[in-house]
Amino acid sequence: VRRLADRAGSGEDRLIARYFKPIARHPGALGLIDDTAIFAPPAGQELVLTADAIVAGMHFLPDDPPEAVARKALRVNLSDLAAKGAKPAGFLLSIALPKNFKSQWLEAFARGLRDDARRYGCPLFGGDTVATAGPVAISVTAFGTLPKGTMVRRFGARIGHGIVITGTIGDAALGLRLRKDRSAARTWKLTPEMGRHLAERYLVPQPRNALAQALRQHASAAMDVSDGLAGDLGKLCRVSSVGAEVEIARVPLSKAARAALAADPSLIKTVLTGGDDFEIIATVPRNALAALKMAARTARVPLTEIGEVVAGKGARFLASNGRALTFARASFSHF
């Protein structure tokens, strides 16, 4: 109700017309001049819906570049759509801003949002802009489409299935540590390039939407890793009533993460439980592994087999001596 894109209207209306209307290019968004938007999935398809919020001081740092904040807000949702095999279709945005927000901040935020909306084919359909006495809070609801009944579930892992993961793990968690303690770069003996790599991985997730279709075709279960690999794989196992064994040595690491681990081997727990990876973990029947790996190569998404679904409970992370690592806290939780 508070989103009329009308230059003659209130401050809010002008703000929406100026910053957000250019991102609302789908005809169903009605140019943001109505109270609701319209969407119909193509014939034979259904909608997949997800909502994720990010708050300054919790999910991003107040001095993060606003373009990066916008990208993160959208991408953490796109990552969910990717893991479930859905094609992004659009999103709604609620943003709570301090009354004295800087227009440059919002301009840069909108620029980052617009770029990503284009890049991922996921236009803005509506939303709300409100004032808050607290930190900036951004809630995105994203929706995608896929053929009816083909969503990749968390449930579905079977004993003997292979476990694969996209990209590299732990970079974002190390990047956040680095942001909070600049001296860590020296302790970890990182080159400036490595430091930048880790920082960037915390700042802007790289959702794996290019892999969505292949996951739909080949994965028995999947989810995106947002709260730490160890905990998230544990959750996937739990709903499937299986266990998992992962060889830590096979977990894919960036050059920067390898350097940090060489300097401080105890960082392995940060890597495996730190969160904010926004990679996809999937289980795959043995006879589909080769096809999924091939599809990942075609989609230019790095994919690594790291372990196997086993009988039992929980995800075990095995060191090279065969012992399972134990974690005080396997995944991130706000409460």
Place this chain on the structure above:
Amino acid sequence: VRRLADRAGSGEDRLIARYFKPIARHPGALGLIDDTAIFAPPAGQELVLTADAIVAGMHFLPDDPPEAVARKALRVNLSDLAAKGAKPAGFLLSIALPKNFKSQWLEAFARGLRDDARRYGCPLFGGDTVATAGPVAISVTAFGTLPKGTMVRRFGARIGHGIVITGTIGDAALGLRLRKDRSAARTWKLTPEMGRHLAERYLVPQPRNALAQALRQHASAAMDVSDGLAGDLGKLCRVSSVGAEVEIARVPLSKAARAALAADPSLIKTVLTGGDDFEIIATVPRNALAALKMAARTARVPLTEIGEVVAGKGARFLASNGRALTFARASFSHF
């Protein structure tokens, strides 16, 4: 990604399982144990989507009963669906809570949400629970369905069409004034019952979803009144390139609002611009007015004709002497 309804999981997961899973009764919500939800509109129908956020200290008061806060968060969205002629189908919820939130607060919040989800046939499909260092912030994305191409637009008012409004106007704005200044009840010579009525109208909107189908059949344009009747009717006129004339004497008022106005006639500006009414303003071709009034009676929604669409620009509110009232600020805006 942070919504696994799993008692063995993290604090967040337990919180979601305990409070929110009981509200997620649609099979497409997958019991909140997956990363996304699934929804397909019935054949021949399309989806109508809206997002509205409420923030403590801005849209509700920090000591408002949590049940009422939950109802308001959902109902401001249901009100949009109603005005557009859509039938509620479901919603997603993002809630940012202080780390030290009281579990009784969240329990009561979830109770209010569950009651309304049932009452309006609008179950929970997913969402996110995050921590904030600021005030409680709640963002809801609601979606509804309607036959393809039948959404009631803001655009569509034609010269000569009648202007109707549901319920009574100004109660919520007066209720908020009363909440902030208890002595006003004496100044306005309100009975205790009148005071309660106004306070209640601010606390919990009454969305007019019972009128949705009739609006689809008979209205040429409609929107819900959230930011003040004067400003919102102005917005409706602007997108339709028409003007409006409203006789102030015909604007429906509650007994309490009439009493307050009798004591202080200057309150008429608060009534007409104060916002939070969540009633529906619609324009209706003359030959459809009788049918819409009949349908409203059947749906037990009070409906009053208050004026007419005219040539020109803007909404004019005419006093009994024929003069147009002027407003310093026709509608609420956060910025």
